[in-house]
Amino acid sequence: MAGTKNHDYHILPTDPWPFLTSFSALVMTSGLAFFMHDYPFGTYLLIAGLIGLIISMFSWFGNIIKEARAGDHTPVVQLHQRYGMILFIASEVMFFVGWFWAFFDFSLFPSTLAESVDGVWPPAAIEAVMDPFDLPLLNTLILLCSGTTVTWAHHSLIHGDREGLKQGLWLTVILGVLFSMIQAYEYMHAPFPFGENTYGSVFYMATGFHGFHVIVGTIMLIVCLVRAYKGDFTPRQHFGFEAAAWYWHFVDVVWLFLFIAVYVWGGWGATIH
Amino acid sequence: MATTAPETFPVHEDAHHDAHADHKPAFFQRWFMSTNHKDIGTLYLIFSIFAAIVGGGISGIMRMELAEPGIQYLGAVHEFLGGAAGDFDGSLHLWNVLITAHGLIMVFFVVMPAMIGGFANWFVPIMIGAPDMAFPRMNNISFWLTFMGFCSLMMSAFMPGGTGMGAGTGWTVYAPLSTTGSPGPAVDFGIFALHLAGAGSIMGAINFITTIFNMRAPGMSLHKMPLFVWSVLVTAFLLLLALPVLAAAITMLLTDRNFNTTFFTPQGGGDPILYQHLFWFFGHPEVYIMILPGFGIISQIISTFSRKPVFGYLGMAYAMVAIGVVGFIVWAHHMYTVGLSVNEKMYFTAATMVIAVPTGVKIFSWIATMWGGSLRFASPMWWALGFIFLFTVGGVTGVVLANGGIDDNLHDSYYVVAHFHYVLSLGAVTAMFAGWYYWFPKMFGVWHSELLSKLQFIVFFVGVNTLFFPMHFLGMNGMPRRYPDYTPAFELWNWVATKGYEIMAVSIVIFFANILYAIIVRKKAEGNYWGEGATTLEWTLSSPPPFHQFETLPVIDDKAGAAH
Numbered sequence: 058m059a060g061t062k063n064h065d066y067h068i069l070p071t072d073p074w075p076f077l078t079s080f081s082a083l084v085m086t087s088g089l090a091f092f093m094h095d096y097p098f099g100t101y102l103l104i105a106g107l108i109g110l111i112i113s114m115f116s117w118f119g120n121i122i123k124e125a126r127a128g129d130h131t132p133v134v135q136l137h138q139r140y141g142m143i144l145f146i147a148s149e150v151m152f153f154v155g156w157f158w159a160f161f162d163f164s165l166f167p168s169t170l171a172e173s174v175d176g177v178w179p180p181a182a183i184e185a186v187m188d189p190f191d192l193p194l195l196n197t198l199i200l201l202c203s204g205t206t207v208t209w210a211h212h213s214l215i216h217g218d219r220e221g222l223k224q225g226l227w228l229t230v231i232l233g234v235l236f237s238m239i240q241a242y243e244y245m246h247a248p249f250p251f252g253e254n255t256y257g258s259v260f261y262m263a264t265g266f267h268g269f270h271v272i273v274g275t276i277m278l279i280v281c282l283v284r285a286y287k288g289d290f291t292p293r294q295h296f297g298f299e300a301a302a303w304y305w306h307f308v309d310v311v312w313l314f315l316f317i318a319v320y321v322w323g324g325w326g327a328t329i330h
Numbered sequence: 331m332a333t334t335a336p337e338t339f340p341v342h343e344d345a346h347h348d349a350h351a352d353h354k355p356a357f358f359q360r361w362f363m364s365t366n367h368k369d370i371g372t373l374y375l376i377f378s379i380f381a382a383i384v385g386g387g388i389s390g391i392m393r394m395e396l397a398e399p400g401i402q403y404l405g406a407v408h409e410f411l412g413g414a415a416g417d418f419d420g421s422l423h424l425w426n427v428l429i430t431a432h433g434l435i436m437v438f439f440v441v442m443p444a445m446i447g448g449f450a451n452w453f454v455p456i457m458i459g460a461p462d463m464a465f466p467r468m469n470n471i472s473f474w475l476t477f478m479g480f481c482s483l484m485m486s487a488f489m490p491g492g493t494g495m496g497a498g499t500g501w502t503v504y505a506p507l508s509t510t511g512s513p514g515p516a517v518d519f520g521i522f523a524l525h526l527a528g529a530g531s532i533m534g535a536i537n538f539i540t541t542i543f544n545m546r547a548p549g550m551s552l553h554k555m556p557l558f559v560w561s562v563l564v565t566a567f568l569l570l571l572a573l574p575v576l577a578a579a580i581t582m583l584l585t586d587r588n589f590n591t592t593f594f595t596p597q598g599g600g601d602p603i604l605y606q607h608l609f610w611f612f613g614h615p616e617v618y619i620m621i622l623p624g625f626g627i628i629s630q631i632i633s634t635f636s637r638k639p640v641f642g643y644l645g646m647a648y649a650m651v652a653i654g655v656v657g658f659i660v661w662a663h664h665m666y667t668v669g670l671s672v673n674e675k676m677y678f679t680a681a682t683m684v685i686a687v688p689t690g691v692k693i694f695s696w697i698a699t700m701w702g703g704s705l706r707f708a709s710p711m712w713w714a715l716g717f718i719f720l721f722t723v724g725g726v727t728g729v730v731l732a733n734g735g736i737d738d739n740l741h742d743s744y745y746v747v748a749h750f751h752y753v754l755s756l757g758a759v760t761a762m763f764a765g766w767y768y769w770f771p772k773m774f775g776v777w778h779s780e781l782l783s784k785l786q787f788i789v790f791f792v793g794v795n796t797l798f799f800p801m802h803f804l805g806m807n808g809m810p811r812r813y814p815d816y817t818p819a820f821e822l823w824n825w826v827a828t829k830g831y832e833i834m835a836v837s838i839v840i841f842f843a844n845i846l847y848a849i850i851v852r853k854k855a856e857g858n859y860w861g862e863g864a865t866t867l868e869w870t871l872s873s874p875p876p877f878h879q880f881e882t883l884p885v886i887d888d889k890a891g892a893a894h
Contacts, residue, residue, distance in 0.1 A: 062461075063882040066545065069466045071355050071363035079474035079526075083481055086522035090489075093588040094515045117467070133544060137464040140540040148532050148574045155578025155608055159593055162604050174599030252590035255599035262585060262593075 065131035067124070074117040081109030122284065122297065135296050142300045146307045149270070153311055156263040157318065163255040164323050173254045178323065183256045185248040185330040189320035192243050196236055197316050200271075200309050203232035207278070207302050215292050219285070226282045229305070233275035240268050248330040260319060267311050274308045277301035354877050365466035366877065367455050370473050372773065374447030377477060378440050385435035386838065388428050390831065392814075393797075395425070397828035399818045411487075411495070419493040425814040426498025427487065433501025434520070437620065438527045439480045441758050445623035446534060446569075447473060449765050450562040452773060454538060456868045456875060457556045459547025459884040464540040468533050475530030483523035490514030500812065502609055505594035505602045509586045518587065521580045528573045535569035538562055547867075549886030553647075556866045557640060560647045561626025564654040565619050571658070572615035579608035603668050610661035618657045620754060621721075622650055624761030625692055628714050630866065631768050632696050635711040636703025637863035641695045649688035649695075656685050666737040675734030682732035689725055693718060708860065709783035713764035716791050720760055724752025727802065742812070745805025751798045763790070763841075771855030774848065775874040782844040790837035797830030 062068065085106025091099030124130065130138070168174040175181035187193060210225025244261070251261045281298045284290060290298055354360055364370050395403050404421040413420045451469065455462055463469045487496040492512040497520035499508040508517050542563045546555070555563075582593040583605070592598025594605045633640045640646055660682045666675055696718055705711075727749040731737050740746060767783045800823035805811075809820045816824065858869035871879055 061881060062878075064461060064880070066461055066464075067466075068462055068878060069365040071359040072365055072467050072470070073363050075467055075471035076362050076474050078471055079478045079530075082475065082526060082529075083478035086482060086526060087485065087519070090515045090518035090522060093518060096515075136544050137540050140543060141465060141468075141536050144536040144539055144570055148536070148570050150574075151571050152574035152578050155575045155582075158575075158608060158611075159578075159582065159604060162601065162607075163599065168596065168599035168601065170596050171599040173597075180599055252585075252592065253598060254592055258585070258591035258593055258598070258600070262582070262591065 065133045067129050067131070067134045067137075072120075074113050074120070078110065078113035078117065081106050081113055085110060118280075122289070125294075125297070126289070130294070130296070135294065138296050138300070142303055146303060149307065153263075153266070153314075156259065156266060157314065160259045160263060160319060160323070163259055168255070171254070178256075179327045180254045180256045182254050183249050183327065185328040186256075186324035187243065187247060187320065188329045189316065189324055192239055193316055193320045196239050196243075197312065199232050199236050199239070200312050203229045203236070204306060204309050206232065207305050211298065211302055214285075214290055214295055214298060217292050222285050222290070223282065226278060226285060230275060230278050230282060233271060233278060233305075237268060237271055237275065240264070240271075260323075263319060264315055267308065267315055270304075270308045270311070274301065274305045277304055364470050365462075367451050367463045367466065367469060368773070368875065368877075370469050371448050371451035371453075373473050374443045374451060374476075375449075377473070377480075378444035378448060381435050381439035381443070381480060385432055385440055386835075388432045388435070390835065392425075392428055392432065393828045393831040395814050396816075396824050398825065399816055399821055401815055404814055408494070413494060417494070420495075422814065423492055423494030423498050424496070426500070426812075427491065427494070427496035429812055430497055430500055430520070431483065431487065434483060434523070435480075436754070437501060437616070438524070439476065439483075441620045441754065441762070442531065443473075443476055444762050445620065445627075445758070446531075446538075446562065446565060447476065449558075449627065449762075449769065450538060450565075450623060453769065453868055454559055454562050455541060455545070456871065456879060457559050457866050458542060458545060458550060459867050459880055459886070460541060460545035461878055461880045461883075463537050464545060465533075465537050468537055472530040472534035472537065475533070476527050479523045479525075479527030479530065482519050482526055486516045486519030486523065489516040489519055491516035502606075502613070503580065503583060504609070505583060505586065505605045508583055509594060512587075518584065521584055524580055525577060528577055531569050532573050535566040535573075538566040539570065542566075547880070547884045547886055553644065554886065555647075556626075557629035557643070557646055557650075558623070558626035558866075561622045561624075561629075561650055564650045565622045568615040568619050568622075568654055568657065572612045572619070575608055576612035579605060579612070582608075603665070606665050606668060607662065610664045611658075613664065614661040615654070615657050617750070617754070618653055620758050621761075622653065624717070624721075624758045624765075625650060627761050627765040627768070628696065628717050631710045631714040631764055632699050634768070634860050634863045634865075635706045635708060635714070636700045637706070638699065638703045641698035641701075642691070645691055646695050649691040652688040653685060656681065656688075660685065663732055663734070663737070666734045667741045670734075679732055679734045683729065686725065686729055686732075693722055693725075704863075706863070709778075709780050709787065710764050710768035712784055712787045713760055713767060716787060717757060717760040717764060720752055720756035720791075720794070724749055724754075724757055727752065740805055742810055743805035744801040744809045744811055747811045748798050748801035748805060751794075751801070756794045756798065760790075763787070768860075769868075770848070771859055772868055772873045772875070775855055775872075776848045777851070777853040777855050777859075778844045779847045779851075782840055782847060786837045786840040786844065789833060789840060793830050793832075793834030793837055795830070797827050797834055800824075800826045800830075 083106070084102055088099050088102025088104070088106050092103050093099070164178045167176050167178045167180065169176040173180055173182035179186055206225050206228040210222050210229060213221025213225055249257050252258055278301050281301050284297065360369060361373065364373065391403065391407055395401070401421065404424055405416070408417065408421040408424045409415050411424070413424070451463070489495065491497050491514050495516065497512065497516040499512060499517060499520070503517070503520065542555070542559060582591070585591040586593050586595060592600040594600045594602045596602070629640050629646060660678060662670060662674060662678045663682045727745070731740060731746065731749055767778060770778045804820055804823050807820065809816055855873040857872050858864055859873065860869070867884060868875070870884070
C-alpha cells in the first residue's frame with residue numbers, strides 16, 4: 058500500500074528492462090570487440106546482444122505507450138518527457154560537434170606530413186569528390202521536404218484530421234527511406250574509399266553517423282505511423298509523435314551542416330566525380 | 331535549504347504523513363529492478379565502495395612498487411595474474427595497466443557513482459520536495475550501464491593488450507599508444523567500458539536536469555534550492571554536453587584501431603593531437619563533474635554546523651555556474667607541451683586563471699559562513715574543514731600549473747600527480763566521506779560512531795598528506811609520472827609517500843569498522859539528528875525516509891525565502 062498519492066508524478070513499479078537492456082548492451086559491445094579481433098564466437102555474441110537490445114527497447118517503449126494509454130502521463134509527466142527529449146537531442150548535438158571538430162581540423166589544417174594529403178583539402182590522394190549538386194542536393198531537398206510533410210502530419214493531428222496524419226507520416230517515412238537508399242547508393246559509387254586518409258575517414262564516419270540517425274528517426278516515425286493506425290494520439294496529447302518530429306528536424310539540421318560543410322565547401326575546387 | 335535562513339523550509343503541518351507508505355518490493359525486485367531513487371542511490375554507493383576497493387588496491391600495488399628504486403613486485407604480480415615468469419615486458423606492461431585501471435576506476439566508477447549516483451540520487455529529489463526522480467526506470471539503467479561498464483573494464487584485464495594482458499594506455503587513452511600501440515581486444519573493451527558508463531551518465535544527467543527543473547515543490551524557486559541541488563544541476567549540464575564529445579573521440583579510436591580510418595594516424599593525414607583536444611574538451615569538464623557535487627555537500631555541512639545560512643548564497647550558486655561555463659574553454663591547459671602556439675598558451679593560461687576567481691568565491695564564502703556562526707564540530711564538520719584546506723592546496727598548485735611556461739617544466743611530472751590528487755583524492759574523496767557521515771544515519775536509520783568517524787578523519791588526513799605532499803617535491807625535482815622505476819635520488823620521498831599510503835589504508839579499515847559498528851550497535855537515528863542548523867527537506871523526514879516520501883508535496887513557505 059503505497060499510501061495515498063496526492064501528486065501527478067509517475068511513480069513506477071519495479072521493472073526488469075533497465076537491467077536487461079544494460080546486460081544486452083554489455084553482451085553486444087563485448088561481441089563487437091571479439092568480432093573485430095576475429096574471435097570465433099564474437100559474431101554470435103554481437104547478434105545475441107543486439108537482439109536482446111531490440112527486445113528490451115521494444116518492451117520498454119511498448120510499456121511507455123501502454124502507460125500513456127492508461128493515463129499515467131499527466132501534464133507534468135509530459136513536461137518531463139519534453140525536457141528529456143530536448144536534453145537528449147542536446148547531447149546528440151554535442152556528439153556531432155566531435156565529428157565536425159575532426160572535419161574542420163582536417164580540412165582547415167590539412168596535413169603536410171602525409172603524402173596522401175600533401176597540405177591540400179581534399180587530400181592529394183582523393184582523385185575526385187562527389188558532385189554536391191547532384192545526389193547530395195537531391196537528398197537535401199528530400200530531407201527538407203520530409204520536414205514539411207512531418208509538419209503536415211502534425212497539423213492534421215492537431216486539427217483532428219486522422220487521414221492527413223497518416224498521409225503526412227507515410228510521405229515522411231517514404232522520404233526518409235528514400236534518403237537512406239540514395240545515401241547507400243552514393244556510398245557504393247563513391248570515388249574514394251572508406252578510411253585510408255582523413256577524407257575517407259571523416260566523410261564516411263560523419264555522414265554515416267548521420268545516416269544511422271536518419272534510420273533511427275525513420276523507425277520512430279514508423280512507430281508513430283503504426284500508432285496512428287491503431288488510433289493513438291489525440292489532438293491534445295501526442296508527445297510520442299512530437300518527439301519523433303523533433304528528432305527528425307534535428308537530423309535534418311545536421312544534414313544541412315554536413316551538406317554545406319562537407320559536401321559543398323569541403324569539396325570546393327576539387328575534381329567532380 | 332541550509333542556505334538562506336535557519337527556518338527556511340517550514341512545511342505545512344499536514345505535509346507528510348507517510349509512515350504507512352513503506353511497502354517495499356521483495357529482495358530481487360527491489361535491488362535488480364528498482365525504480366526507487368533511494369534504493370538506486372544505495373546501489374550506487376555500494377558499487378562505488380566496491381570499485382574503490384579495487385581501484386585503491388591497485389594504487390597499493392603501485393605504492394609498494396614505488397617504495398624503492400628498481401622493480402620489486404611487478405614481476406610477482408604479473409606471474410600471480412597468469413603471466414609468464416621472467417617476462418620483463420609483460421611486467422612493465424602490467425604497470426601501464428595498473429595506472430590505467432586506477433585512473434578509470436577512480437574517476438568513472440568511484441567518484442562519479444558516489445557523488446552523482448549515490449548522494450545526488452538520494453538527496454536531490456528529497457531536497458527539492460519531490461517523491462522520486464523524473465524518470466525512475468532510466469535512473470536504474472544509468473546504474474546498470476555503469477555497472478556493465480565496470481564489467482567491461484574488468485574483462486579487458488584478461489584480454490591481450492600490447493606487450494601483455496590488459497589495456498595499458500593511461501586513463502586518457504591517447505593515440506597512438508591506444509591505436510597501433512595496443513593490438514588485441516583489451517583496449518576495445520576499455521573503450522566500450524567508457525561508452526557504456528558514458529551512456530549511463532548522459533541518461534543520469536538528463537534525469538537530474540529534468541527532475542530539478544520540473545519537480546521542485548510548490549514555492550521552491552531556483553533561487554531557493556539548496557546548494558547541493560545547484561551543484562548537481564551544473565554537474566548534470568557538464569555531463570550532458572561533455573560526454574558525447576568523448577563518445578565521438580573514442581569512437582574514432584575504435585575505427586582507427588579496427589576499420590582503417592586515420593583520424594589519429596599521421597600516415598593518413600590524421601593527428602594524435604586532435605584526440606587530445608577532443609579528449610580534454612570532455613576531460614576538463616569531467617574534473618569539475620567530480621568536484622562540484624563535493625562543493626555542494628560541503629556547503630550543506632558548513633551551513634548546518636555553523637547553524638546559519640551559507641554566506642552569499644546566490645554568489646555560491648552562480649560561482650558554480652561560472653566554474654561550469656568557463657570549464658568548457660580551458661581544456662588545452664592539459665596539452666601545453668604538445669606544441670601549441672604561444673598565443674594559444676597565453677589564452678589557455680589566462681582562461682584557466684579565471685577559474686580561480688569563482689573557486690575563491692566559494693572558499694571565502696565557506697569561511698565567511700563559519701565566521702560568527704554557532705559552530706559545532708560533529709564528524710562531518712571535521713571532514714568539511716579538512717576539505718577546505720586540502721582542496722585549497724590543490725587549487726593553489728592548480729594556479730601554478732595553469733601557467734603555460736611553468737607547465738613546460740612540470741608537465742607529466744609528479745607535481746601534476748600531487749596537484750590532481752589533492753583536488754580529487756583529498757578534495758572529492760574527503761567531500762564524499764563528509765557526505766557519508768553527514769547523511770549516513772539519514773540513509774540507513776542507524777548511527778555510525780562519531781568517535782570512529784573523527785578518528786578516521788585524523789588518520790586519513792595524516793595519511794593522504796604524507797602520501798601526496800612529497801610528490802610536489804618529487805615533481806619539482808623532475809620525477810616523471812607513469813613509470814615503475816626511478817633514479818635513487820628520488821628514493822626518500824617515494825618511501826615517505828608509500829608510508830603515507832599505509833597510514834591512509836588504516837583509515838579505510840576504520841571506515842569499514844565504522845560500518846560494522848553501525849550494523850552491530852544499531853543505534854536508531856532521529857529524523858533531524860543534527861538539530862538546529864539542518865534545515866533542508868531531508869531533515870523533515872524520518873531516518874531512513876519512507877520508501878516513497880512526499881506523497882503529499884511539501885509547500886515551501888514564502889516568508890522564509892524573503893529572509894535574504
